[in-house]
Amino acid sequence: MKLAVTGKGGVGKTTVSALLAHAFKSAGHSVVAIDCDPDSNLLACMGYPHPENVKPLVELHALIEEKMGVKPGTTGGMFRLNPFVEDIPDRYAVEIDGIRVLVAGAVKKGGAGCYCPENSLIRALISHLLVDEKSDLVLDMEAGVEHLSRGTIRTVDALLIVVEPGLRSVETAIRVRDLAIDLGLKRVIALGNKIQNEYDVGFIRKAMQDIELVGFLPFDVHIREAEIAGRPVASASEQMRKAIHDVVTAIEAKTAKLS
Numbered sequence: 101m102k103l104a105v106t107g108k109g110g111v112g113k114t115t116v117s118a119l120l121a122h123a124f125k126s127a128g129h130s131v132v133a134i135d136c137d138p139d140s141n142l143l144a145c146m147g148y149p150h151p152e153n154v155k156p157l158v159e160l161h162a163l164i165e166e167k168m169g170v171k172p173g174t175t176g177g178m179f180r181l182n183p184f185v186e187d188i189p190d191r192y193a194v195e196i197d198g199i200r201v202l203v204a205g206a207v208k209k210g211g212a213g214c215y216c217p218e219n220s221l222i223r224a225l226i227s228h229l230l231v232d233e234k235s236d237l238v239l240d241m242e243a244g245v246e247h248l249s250r251g252t253i254r255t256v257d258a259l260l261i262v263v264e265p266g267l268r269s270v271e272t273a274i275r276v277r278d279l280a281i282d283l284g285l286k287r288v289i290a291l292g293n294k295i296q297n298e299y300d301v302g303f304i305r306k307a308m309q310d311i312e313l314v315g316f317l318p319f320d321v322h323i324r325e326a327e328i329a330g331r332p333v334a335s336a337s338e339q340m341r342k343a344i345h346d347v348v349t350a351i352e353a354k355t356a357k358l359s
């Protein structure tokens with residue numbers, strides 16, 4: 101399963117990414133998770149003790165030069181279009197509960213920056229992991245829609261839009277969906293998060309129009325507490341573990357049905 105987790109800022113993308121990575125691992129799969137948000141916090145969410153000590157890939161200058169054949173920041177120059185990236189997870193991932201976690205880092209946006217060697221290396225790595233059948237892939241994306249237009253995640257099995265009860269998160273979800281369809285993504289699915297009651301469920305069902313919902317996660321104070329205490333969200337509560345298990349089952353059913 102190859103998933104990109106997206107949605108409005110603060111809806112729970114990173115929390116959901118961590119929960120999904122653990123659920124796939126518990127099902128016996130090999131899992132790679134990549135923090136693709138420049139404002140990275142996936143490691144912290146997974147309970148990694150000193151996330152600030154992990155240098156993002158785009159800041160590993162020797163690696164960029166080794167793989168791309170040019171120094172980081174080079175623009176307009178010639179660098180490798182198909183760098184060898186298969187060894188990067190083994191060499192640079194942090195292992196948390198058997199899940200390999202990579203931090204992409206802040207990639208320059210727009211204009212010439214998009215074609216710098218750092219961006220190209222991250223794109224090549226994600227493209228490789230998207231076709232690598234040996235492991236599941238969970239991509240914790242940055243908020244909003246802008247990253248989608250770069251096309252890196254076009255071949256995910258599903259784009260998972262996290263939505264919380266509230267108009268703004270729904271508006272972003274609809275924009276993400278529209279852009280994803282324009283870009284030719286195969287499957288767009290949505291997950292309701294921070295659900296407090298039946299009213300929230302009804303609101304999201306109605307607001308998401310024709311976007312397929314794969315379930316709902318409760319608002320759970322243990323998630324907040326785990327986050328604040330630096331403990332892994334995946335072991336924060338039994339109700340959340342069960343809820344994410346049901347979500348994984350629904351995602352598998354939907355993606356199998358559509359393939």
Ligand SMILES: Nc1ncnc2c1ncn2[C@@H]1O[C@H](COP(=O)(O)OP(=O)(O)OP(=O)(O)O)[C@@H](O)[C@H]1O
Binds near residue numbers: 111327
């Ligand atoms: N189901 C939940 N129950 C309670 N709190 C939650 C739940 N999901 C997420 N949170 C809390 O909401 C906040 C935002 O979550 P998270 O960082 O996962 O969102 P995000 O979409 O990744 O944010 P950003 O856009 O900043 O990357 C965090 O404090 C997190 O602990």
Ligand SMILES: [Mg+2]
Binds near residue numbers: 113114137141240
């Ligand atoms: Mg996040």
